[in-house]
Amino acid sequence: MRSSTPTEPRFLPTELGLVEAVETVGLPVRLTVCDGKVYTLWKPLVDRLRQESPVITVAGGETAKSLPTARRLWKKLWQYRIDKGQAVLLIGGGSVLDLGGFCAATWKRGVPFISVPTTFIAQIDAAIGGKTGLNFKEGKNLLGVYAQPVAILGYRGFLETLPKPEVRGGWAEAIKHALIVGGDLWEKLQGVSFKEPPSMELLAELAAVKVNIVRQDPYEEKGLRHVLNLGHTLGHVWETLSLRTERPLSHGEAVAIGLLQEGYLSLPPAALEALRTLMERAGLLNPLPDFTWKAWEKALLQDKKIRDGQLRMPLLQAIGQVKVDSLPIQALREATRWYRQEVRP
Template identity: 35%
Template sequence: MPTINVLLPGDASADRSYEIRIGSGVVGEIGAAIARRSGSRAVVISDAAVSAHAAAVTASLTGAGIDTTAVAVPSGEASKSLAVAGRLWAALAAQAVDRQTHVIAVGGGVVGDLAGFIAATFARGLPVWQVPTTLVAQVDSAIGGKTGINLEAGKNLVGCFWQPCGVFADIGTLATLPDREFTSGLAEVVKYGMILDAEFFAWLEGHAAALVARDPQALVYAVERSAALKAHVVSADEREQTGLRAVLNYGHTFAHAFETAAGYGTLLHGEAVSIGMVCAARLAEQLGRIGSDIVARQDALLAACQLPRSIPSLTASTDDLLAIMARDKKSIGGRLRFILPDRIGHVELVADIDPGLVATVITQQVAGPG
């Protein structure tokens, strides 16, 4: 099975590096992994829609002699709320969970972010393991230690950096994903090619059909390569301080604004990222940073992955969208900054962009081809 090492600088007390295991059936390894860390109690927090996977995790844990309880939250972005977090904290308190209790997040990005935040904050920190069951979680959200919940004012405004002890990306869980959810994960995969790896981008151009058909061999490679690229970035800039980690936000400032304006859950995250990358590439073209050929190659790959490249309609005005972007936590002093490509496989942080240009690009994608 492919294994990626996420190297993190140790503090005085411990090396925090961890492994990402990728392959069919890796979910069965989790009990032994936690037992090796002397874990004897666990709480599985899962999305109600993945009860079969949660049961497999629980079976692995109990099989390893670990005292395990399970809590499920409703499916969907609405669970990344203060209200649901409050219920989970109370549930852990009611079970007298202590700092030796391991939390296992089983589900997509919503559960990973939510359970990670609960683990980061209950009793000032419990060990957490990620078992991502969606493509977007396997290639992106389960890796890197970002946890959080949403406020009415915006996504992920409350959260912590809290690194997992390990990630188990079981390709088998992808077989039963709804089409739209599976496809949306491909947006983040395309993103890695655009921002960091022209060779991987070219591989994706040749294997988009196999990925859409969920060919297991293609999936293992796409997840492995994506996870390795993300792990590399996270290792080098764990807390978004050197600027390197910001490259991962390619397309995301636009995407968050689209998601916020459309109402959480209307657009899937990967769908918003796909449209956001189209906007970012067009913005880069407008600024003379790339030619139309690169915009076209990205458009074609997103289309081959069956991803949307425009929004049919949006009730928010472009001014509203610009205001949301100015509140983005990666903004500085309310000024717009974007990650923009200068070629396939390389991006840069560009500051002080004319809001009028951003508005133009957005307008084209709201009314544009798709």
């Protein structure tokens, strides 16, 4: 539901705790939308969570965020007569939550929904903040509304079954959060094992970074929330350009490339090298997908932050210090050339 107060995630230590948390929301679950792979891996748990409601499975990933898939869900909302006294339960990664949240928010001007994020990125970032949306043509999230779930319920157990690229991608968003706040969180990441998901305590700390920023600027009206787009300007470009390749980049892997390229534009050399070293240890220095400059510019120009050929984007001045500034598109070309020549030729 639309609210200026962000819903804070709760992290549950056990499957039973997760089931009980859904029950204590106080609304009957009338329809469940679940990532198909998650349902296959976690069917007994999902069946307990959905409270005998019908379950609709959808494919995860960016292809889920389409008008045909949304139309399918709206038809189910109609079929099962979902109203404001019931809840739609969403179980999956960021794309499934974006899709399901958008459909719930636009049905009858908003019906309640519960988010159960099952990926690393979703638990610390994508599920938080109230952004829902669909992709349109080749643009990401061009259709969307703000809507807060009535609850966000995280369970670390889901992360144990993630493919390794998804775990690495989650660490990219974790690094982004640490770059924004610096200090103790940045120092903690210097000593973690990037081969495994973080502890429940670290998940909660990482999620709190986004909650605290969104609380100050829920609808991006003050410019404070723009810092959360760190790495995403170029990251979205690489994610889009990789979709039709043999090895598409995950969202987190694409953001990691964006973080380093955008860091090149503004960080002092020592800080840039520290970021590059951490990215390398995390296994996040991927090669760029094959692209033409025409396709690159077309993808970049879909960015919602472009004004008169200038991009308003967050730039790192130092670890823990981010400033939103305007840059010409040519500067992003230079960052791309640097990465391709100096980081991953």
